[in-house]
Amino acid sequence: MTTRTTTHFTPVDQDLYTRAFQLLDPTPEPTAPAAHAAPTPASLIAAAPAVHRPGAVEKTLTEALAFLDTHGWAKHRLIHPEGARCSIGALRAAAGARNTAYRDAGNLLLDEARRQHGKRWESIPAWNDNHTGAQVRSVWxxxxxxxxxxxx
Known part of the structure; x- marks a missing residue:
């Protein structure tokens, strides 16, 4: 039995392979260093600082303080007829419901009030009603x- 091994291949253009591989891997060949090349989008992303995403407690406290700034702060009542609120009223408005964020924000606010104004405060309303607006804002x-x- 005789097997023929002669082939009739068409010669291939070597530049064709080079161009095909460049299309598959578009990274350029190293060249001489450029003078102060502009940063690439990938390097900008890597260098960007992490973005802070506030947690539920921080968000509730921030929104409640913004509510006080917008509508006013009150003493001796939950809601003043003109719309101002005491600290607990602002927390309720910001939280929307007595949920976990509301409870945890209230606990943190009361803890901070005790740190700044003494351990004797049993509740946010009692503390709120016995301090000035500046003192209350400092705690917030x-x-x-x-x-x-x-x-x-």
Whole structure:
């Protein structure tokens, strides 16, 4: 038995392979370093700082303070006829319901009030009604910062 091994291949253009591989892997061949090349989008993404996403407690506290800034702060009543609220009223407005974020934000706010104004405060309304607007705002801001740092 005789087997023929002669082939009749058409010669291939070597530049065709080079172009095909460049299409498959578009990374350019290394060249001389360019003077201060513009950053690539990938390097910009890697260098970008992480974006903070506030947790439910921080968000509730921030929205409640914004509510106080917009509608006003009140003493000795949950809701003033003109729309101002006490601290607990602002928390309720921001949370929308007595949910976990509402409870945890209230606990953090009361804890901060005790840190700044003494351990004797049993509730947010009692603390709110016995302090000035500036003192109350200071506690709100500190509570928001704590929630931010605790990432809650």
């Amino acid at each position: 801001e500190a509570a928001i910062q704590r929630a931010h740092h605790m990432n809650v």
